[in-house]
Amino acid sequence: MLKVSGLTVNYGATSALKNVDFYAYQGEIVGLAGPNGAGKTTLLETIAGFLKPREGEIHLLDRRIDGLSVLQRRMMGMVLVPQEGNVFPDMTVRENLDVGAILSHKDIRERLIDETYQLFPILHKRATQFAVTLSGGEQRMLALGIGLVSNASILLIDEPSTGLAPKMVTRLFETLDAIKESTGKTIVLSEQNIGVTEIADRVFGIEAGEIRFCENTENLDSEAVRDLYLGK
Ligand SMILES: Nc1ncnc2c1ncn2[C@@H]1O[C@H](COP(=O)(O)OP(=O)(O)OP(=O)(O)O)[C@@H](O)[C@H]1O
Ligand SMILES: [Mg+2]
Known part of the structure; x- marks a missing residue:
């Protein structure tokens, strides 16, 4: 559904994403976990077209989209929250x-x-x-x-839990899971903590603008991942 390869994004002289590979199959919930400043927002905004990459390619449904406008991507079913x-x-x-x-x-x-x-x-x-x-x-x-x-056929949600009470977060995650099951939508969620794995099929770990790991949730040893990559 979505394939990002070799993505590098700079803000002026500082690089916020370095050679990032990221993908989501149709009907999956993919988590993007990483601490403050890791590059989660930068990645989602680049995928949605609000930021231009310096290098790399983005494909949506086998079509190269990194040259397309936000609106063109929106018309293809990509929605960023x-x-x-x-x-x-x-x-x-x-x-x-x-x-x-x-x-x-x-x-x-x-x-x-x-x-x-x-x-x-x-x-x-x-x-x-x-x-x-x-x-x-x-x-x-x-x-x-x-x-x-x-x-949306692909929904990108940047830190859905921010600002919501824990009960609401639980309900939202249940709803997203139900939406995935009933509609086959693809959902990408970023979160600072690995808790995103509750509903994700797969999780990418990002830190300092680089992807550190990509694991199916059932193989994820969350304690180890937390210590090793996210410093929590
Ligand atoms: N407009 C900007 N100009 C310069 N640097 C920026 C800009 N926006 C983000 N950055 C830098 O890029 C890096 C990645 O930021 P980004 O917002 O993508 O992180 P994040 O993972 O979404 O963090 P958070 O969890 O705090 O939302 C950070 O070091 C940040 O300071
Ligand atoms: Mg952010």
Whole structure:
């Protein structure tokens, strides 16, 4: 589904990603685990087209996409839920979700929005409120909701657990797992801790801009990985 090879990304003179290889098969949940500053956001933003790589290639469904715009990648079914922001502050919660669902087939939009309301009931309660009036955590739920109602065939979620209460994180992960099972969507999740393995089929470890390991979750010795690569 997604194949990244030899990706190098620089911010000015500093390199944030060095020769990164990364991939996801269709219908998989892939975790991207690494500490602060490891390059998780840089990798996801480069895949989605917000940053241009200095070197390397990105393929989506066998098509080379690193020269394509964010919108072209979006039209191909790639959706990024960024670590911060992503809501339209001067639109209501419902309007934000309507915009998120705009590329989804109209027959299923209502159902997708209902499912998001079930996952995050507070969004239902706040449906007519402007997004700017939501709390930080509620805005985070809305940003995730916008991703969930989209027609994404590949959903990239940058640190989904940030700003959410542990109970909400558990529910979100259960929902993502159910979405994967029922729709065959491909989901890439970044997290600072290896806890992402709870639902991931495979985990890449990244540190200082380099991929340190890629393991199927069942083979992952999380304690060893934590000590060895993530310093936790
Ligand atoms: N706009 C920028 N200009 C210069 N350096 C940047 C910029 N954005 C990120 N960096 C640097 O690139 C490196 C990778 O940052 P990135 O945001 O990708 O890490 P991350 O793994 O997402 O971290 P976090 O868990 O804190 O979100 C860091 O050293 C960071 O300081
Ligand atoms: Mg980040």
